[in-house]
Amino acid sequence: STLVAHSDCSSSAVWSTMADKAQLQEAIKTQGEVVRKLKSEKASKEQIDEEVAKLLQFKAQLGGDEGKHVFVLKTAKGTRDYNPKQMAIREKVFNIIISCFKRHGAETIDTPVFELKETLTGKYGEDSKLIYDLKDQGGELLSLRYDLTVPFARYLAMNKITNIKRYHIAKVYRRDNPAMTRGRYREFYQCDFDIAGQYDAMIPDAECLKIVYEILNELDLGDFHIKVNDRRILDGMFAVCGVPDEKFRTICSTVDKLDKMAWEDVKKEMVNEKGLSEDVANRIGEYVSMQGGQDLAEQLLQDPKLSQNKQACAGLTDMKLLFSYLELFQVTDKVVFDLSLARGLDYYTGVIYEAILSQTIPAPAEQNGADEAAVSVGSVAGGGRYDGLVGMFDPKGRKVPCVGVSIGIERIFSIMEQKAETSSEKVRTTETQVLVASAQKNLLEERLKLTSELWNTGIKAEVLYKKNPKLLSQLQHCEETGIPLVAILGEQELKDGVVKLRNVASREEVDVPRADLVDEIKKRTL
């Protein structure tokens, strides 16, 4: 951070423990200069806001006159609250996904939000710099989880589990550049489904793809396709093209950019930055332009060069088998064998895949810059086989083969939220069936008594927290929140042992004997 760059480390540690008022005042002065400098340099609004926020934080820490009421009323950068409407959408999406996972016989687990720092060390390659560390306040060094896969592998090794089919839905943390209008946050959900165990080839892998297919279909997000490849095919391809062994991984990262960059630019990176010869790059270029299905796997098995490479042959044979299972699962209409798919993560060892939505969605008008007018939603799910990861945690290096998929739920939320905004249908945020109301004064006690009776029978009921609310404001509450029924009490109804049940939409009213009220409400709110 700029602050740490402008001061020495030891005083920074002191401020954050708020030990010394003088040093805090010094920090405020220094930070004030940082902000002024950024402003004079016309730095980006975001960068300035961030440093201003920090300045205000120091002031608030200082307390006293200088800090009083200088609150920064915001959530941390790259994070957001979910309001009730967003939560209703989130619940709907989760229900679809969880139902699918359960339909496939999965159990679920949960792990802590932070892990020992070293558990995450060496698992994410270059992305490790994006890990959130906790402050050393004594005791263990901790980091927030970066994904759910590494904690899963740690869990398997720690509990010596060799077979499990589990899902895990939880938030993960990355100090990335947020692009919140596109559903990219620093705190975001992952929905992971993984199958661990030594099984016959490609059967669990095919089930993972079937799951992606089912979920994207049920979420009704429009057309999509799923790209499939295999790390062994990529490695074999690199070998026969003449890429030196030690460059496989870095070239793999470059190939992975083909979904965002043109081949010409990717080639430039290979030649100029990664030091491949033009010839080698061109040979890669020929392969990575290939797309197909089972037929392509068969064709490449006949390829004079690839067929000589053991790794590639193993990958291609499995790809053929995978497609035969996908055929049985009736999902081949959306699955493409695509040699340009590489995926960034280090730990994949076999099949890899990624699901991509076809639609481009308009970014919400009030938040975006002109350059973001229409945004391709892109990847909404991805995964693959990682047979070595659990072994990295096992003291004896025992391997547990794994394959899994992660659903990119935040992008899906974004789409669903925009859909809901443009739709005429109102999203309900409560499930209340009936409001207990009165048109007359002094009936609070009767209203509370009836409400309590309804709660005790399992009816979802509300009552306004006012002694003598107007009937109109009670009806308005129903219309605003979508409550379909009103149970109206009056002196006459109490005498007659009935309740006036009103349908909010149709305004139709009917007297219901008190003993029948529960059944009547249930019947009308099925």
Place this chain on the structure above:
Amino acid sequence: STLVAHSDCSSSAVWSTMADKAQLQEAIKTQGEVVRKLKSEKASKEQIDEEVAKLLQFKAQLGGDEGKHVFVLKTAKGTRDYNPKQMAIREKVFNIIISCFKRHGAETIDTPVFELKETLTGKYGEDSKLIYDLKDQGGELLSLRYDLTVPFARYLAMNKITNIKRYHIAKVYRRDNPAMTRGRYREFYQCDFDIAGQYDAMIPDAECLKIVYEILNELDLGDFHIKVNDRRILDGMFAVCGVPDEKFRTICSTVDKLDKMAWEDVKKEMVNEKGLSEDVANRIGEYVSMQGGQDLAEQLLQDPKLSQNKQACAGLTDMKLLFSYLELFQVTDKVVFDLSLARGLDYYTGVIYEAILSQTIPAPAEQNGADEAAVSVGSVAGGGRYDGLVGMFDPKGRKVPCVGVSIGIERIFSIMEQKAETSSEKVRTTETQVLVASAQKNLLEERLKLTSELWNTGIKAEVLYKKNPKLLSQLQHCEETGIPLVAILGEQELKDGVVKLRNVASREEVDVPRADLVDEIKKRTL
């Protein structure tokens, strides 16, 4: 931490960024000495373990020979994984609680796991030292949330919301001394229900108590009672007993210990540590021994001293009103007006309450020391009115009155888990209705095809990931995981267009026409 105490701060910062190998080696040496010193001083096992873990972390960070495979295979101190069985129990408990919140018309929100550090500053009194801070990696200073109430107040102020009834279920973080056998963790769930808004007195407060009553009843945790008091009554009582104004809060903290300490010890603390006179303490002692219901509130309104205090009178009048509403809600059998209830948190301004289970449960045998043979479960829910908290966040100090309750779910999980362990009933961790199986070889494709058909109709189905599994191992899988039905395919069945449906428990088998299979499975697994 001992490490920081034994070294200067700047090098500590360098280690954690892993910038310098030499300094890491130095850190390992220093940390090794820390461990040796602790061992020679016969420090507690926990303390030594913690420092050893840190040593191993440094070694792992160093990498190379010294760090290789020196993984500490554990979760962070005070945290735990939830295995599938625990998750099944957790789901059950959450369902009961969420149903209750929804029955009372609540919406739900979610907030980020971390907040700006200053959002939490000055809200928790002495407990602030237990807040987890994130490392300053540039940008804002962040802390993990300590409860859900402060983020809720921040959310209301930030969005200028003046009326909402919401629940929020999420994990919170406290660097406390964990006592995991008693369900006390550093990462734990809170289930909060709060009503914000300007309403007529005591109606929302009564609903919160009704909710606690309903939830504890439905969870079936045995007998319980709910203590109620009011901060205004406490303050009035302190005033008439002669406690100086500036000591109200600290004396309140001391009174709060009455659930764990005898009056004599509490009195000693008041006199010796907090500087009250014997007389004043004795007067407090008389009041805090009082328990009752509406009658006690009425009696105290006649108390010659208390009745002269404005605060006390307001509290007592409201207490009377509260009990009249609780009467209507039929929950007074479990509610006690108890003048010794104080609650620790600074932000309460009116009614406060706490629910306590009556049973003492045996601590799990393998984990506890002799002194923990039987543990009182104690408080499982608590809350109260906090009318000033939202105003602390509002730039203009606008107040939003709030009342809420937090369910102490971790203790409830502990009890439910122990119940499940002693019960003969097996906890299922999946919902699979049927396993698609075969007794013959070479039918993998037919099994996959049928399984896929079942998934497509919404049936929860599994198939073993083996080409030719034995029938016995397929049946064993059902018995181990509680799958009730097996759909068996063979050459004959395929020819006849039927499936043999087997009931795992009764071993009864029946041939079902393929077209009727889905209905038959649904009928048998209602």
